[in-house]
Amino acid sequence: MTVFKIFLVGCLLAIVSYTSVTVATQGWNLLPVFFGDMAEMGWPGQFNLDFFTLLLLSGFWVAWRHQFSISGWTLGLLAVFGGMLFLSIYLLVHSYKTGGDVRALLVGQRA
Numbered sequence: 001m002t003v004f005k006i007f008l009v010g011c012l013l014a015i016v017s018y019t020s021v022t023v024a025t026q027g028w029n030l031l032p033v034f035f036g037d038m039a040e041m042g043w044p045g046q047f048n049l050d051f052f053t054l055l056l057l058s059g060f061w062v063a064w065r066h067q068f069s070i071s072g073w074t075l076g077l078l079a080v081f082g083g084m085l086f087l088s089i090y091l092l093v094h095s096y097k098t099g100g101d102v103r104a105l106l107v108g109q110r111a
Contacts, residue, residue, distance in 0.1 A: 001100040005092060012088040019085070055080045058087055065108035 066072025
């Protein structure tokens with residue numbers, strides 16, 4: 001679990017750093033670029049579509065983990081729009097809340 005937590009912190013730092021530079025140089029204009037690449041039907045768009053479906057899976061998993069409650073759907077939306085920035089923090093928090101129990105971390109209250 002320690003290696004996993006270190007990985008999550010590394011991802012969080014990398015995403016925050018990279019995003020900060022990107023926003024500083026290109027602004028907050030993500031969605032037109034993201035969906036524009038998909039509309040062009042090239043490799044950047046294919047990657048974005050693949051990534052977007054992964055974000056949707058992440059959001060559904062978070063909502064499912066919270067038994068599709070209102071807070072679960074809210075957290076799920078945050079997972080979709082926050083990506084790894086959200087998920088790294090979410091998993092770090094819950095890895096501590098579950099005491100490192102991987103089953104509880106994956107399935108929530110169902111454990």
